[in-house]
Amino acid sequence: MIFEGLSEKLQNTLSKLKSKGKLTEKDVKEAMREVKLALLEADVNFKVVKDFIKRVSDRAVGDEVMESLTPGQHVIKIVNEELTALMGSSQSKLTFSSKPPTIYMMVGLQGSGKTTTCGKLAKHLKKQQKSPLLVACDIYRPAAIQQLKTVGGQVDVPVFSMGDGTSPVHISKAAVEHANRQGLDTVIIDTAGRLHIDELLMEELQQIKAAVKPQEILLVVDSMTGQDAVNVAEQFHEQIGIDGVILTKLDGDTRGGAALSVRAVTQKPIKFAGIGEKIDEFEPFHPDRMASRILGMGDMLSLIEKAQSNIDLKKAQELEKKMRTQQFTFDDFLDQLQQMKNMGPLSQVLQMIPGMGGKQLKNLEVDDRELVHIEAIIQSMTREERSNPGLINGSRRKRIAIGSGTSIQQVNKLLKQFEQTRKMMKQFMDMEKGMKKGGRFK
Numbered sequence: 001m002i003f004e005g006l007s008e009k010l011q012n013t014l015s016k017l018k019s020k021g022k023l024t025e026k027d028v029k030e031a032m033r034e035v036k037l038a039l040l041e042a043d044v045n046f047k048v049v050k051d052f053i054k055r056v057s058d059r060a061v062g063d064e065v066m067e068s069l070t071p072g073q074h075v076i077k078i079v080n081e082e083l084t085a086l087m088g089s090s091q092s093k094l095t096f097s098s099k100p101p102t103i104y105m106m107v108g109l110q111g112s113g114k115t116t117t118c119g120k121l122a123k124h125l126k127k128q129q130k131s132p133l134l135v136a137c138d139i140y141r142p143a144a145i146q147q148l149k150t151v152g153g154q155v156d157v158p159v160f161s162m163g164d165g166t167s168p169v170h171i172s173k174a175a176v177e178h179a180n181r182q183g184l185d186t187v188i189i190d191t192a193g194r195l196h197i198d199e200l201l202m203e204e205l206q207q208i209k210a211a212v213k214p215q216e217i218l219l220v221v222d223s224m225t226g227q228d229a230v231n232v233a234e235q236f237h238e239q240i241g242i243d244g245v246i247l248t249k250l251d252g253d254t255r256g257g258a259a260l261s262v263r264a265v266t267q268k269p270i271k272f273a274g275i276g277e278k279i280d281e282f283e284p285f286h287p288d289r290m291a292s293r294i295l296g297m298g299d300m301l302s303l304i305e306k307a308q309s310n311i312d313l314k315k316a317q318e319l320e321k322k323m324r325t326q327q328f329t330f331d332d333f334l335d336q337l338q339q340m341k342n343m344g345p346l347s348q349v350l351q352m353i354p355g356m357g358g359k360q361l362k363n364l365e366v367d368d369r370e371l372v373h374i375e376a377i378i379q380s381m382t383r384e385e386r387s388n389p390g391l392i393n394g395s396r397r398k399r400i401a402i403g404s405g406t407s408i409q410q411v412n413k414l415l416k417q418f419e420q421t422r423k424m425m426k427q428f429m430d431m432e433k434g435m436k437k438g439g440r441f442k
């Protein structure tokens, strides 16, 4: 999960404040010391941490506490706002040139995820009704051209290549002409990477930049490399000038240092995040949502967006109706599970729900394999049993367990959970009705 260690430590520290009615200067100081340690352990740049702590401390003492908040909540609010500011305040979108094609030049070290990210970006642009062209300019690693072609095939985007015998400068120019001729409105250039920054690489990138004048130079950095990623970003920026950063591998057990320092050090925004190896595991980077996720306040907006692009609206409406009339059955449960699976690994989805970060998630031990068992159990029920679970007596439970390759205990557990869910829904519905009566929710 995202920034697990950092998230847990910050949440622990801040929850200690939350419970206090009054905060002394000593409380704040102690909390800030813990926040500082947590950030340093997450490999955040030392200077960035120092500035951050100073800003939060100044505000915690100086700001007037909003009436609706306790002093502890107020400090949490400040930390949330400052974390957001650290990562760039608001989402920084891609820009497009007024005269197509818009050219994006992708740069970064070998292994950072550049080629994969080219494909992800192409898919993202296609979703925005653009017609991208991928350009293979990494002529030094023979497999790179093939890799880009494979990625292009996956997202159904053409790949322009001239093999490995032509200079990257020439290839990039020819690619732009090709895009013009074919009416393709965006060009994504996959440049060569090295294991380390070297002069030859930088020279080549400068030449490509001069030849095609890209709208944006996007630096791809591996967030797992922490502060090294930030050093790389600094050097790339100094030598060729970058317009934005794409952080990859935010799904791994990255500590958070890169995400939290790269913007402050380079003054360039993080535009996207790679959150998995698959082509659609890619999302625009929202500093505010990321800060909320780190502090365990959830990220309902991303969750809703994810749901909107994956959930069948008609089905969702039907489900809501069933919930209202309390006709929710195991068939609906199965349907819901399948829709949830479309949204990605359960742990990733749950992380976005407020209060579901860190420890809570661990206690829940969400395991996608468990979903498979649940599905199997439901599929082993008869139609009558699915719509009327009350029927499921001892011998039926045994039959279902055998049929689904699970145990009677697992079947019992699911039946119990289902009953609880039904009860909870009823409570929600009654609560909502009560509120409506009481004049709210109008």
Ligand code: GDP
Binding pocket: 108, 109, 110, 111, 112, 113, 114, 115, 116, 117, 193, 247, 248, 249, 250, 251, 252, 273, 274, 275, 276, 277, 281
């Ligand atoms: P390049 O050398 O910079 O072009 O890097 P590649 O695109 O070949 O990627 C290097 C490795 O990182 C591959 O195994 C990718 O699947 C993997 N990778 C890229 N982006 C992500 C990401 O966001 N998350 C994870 N987990 N792996 C990624």
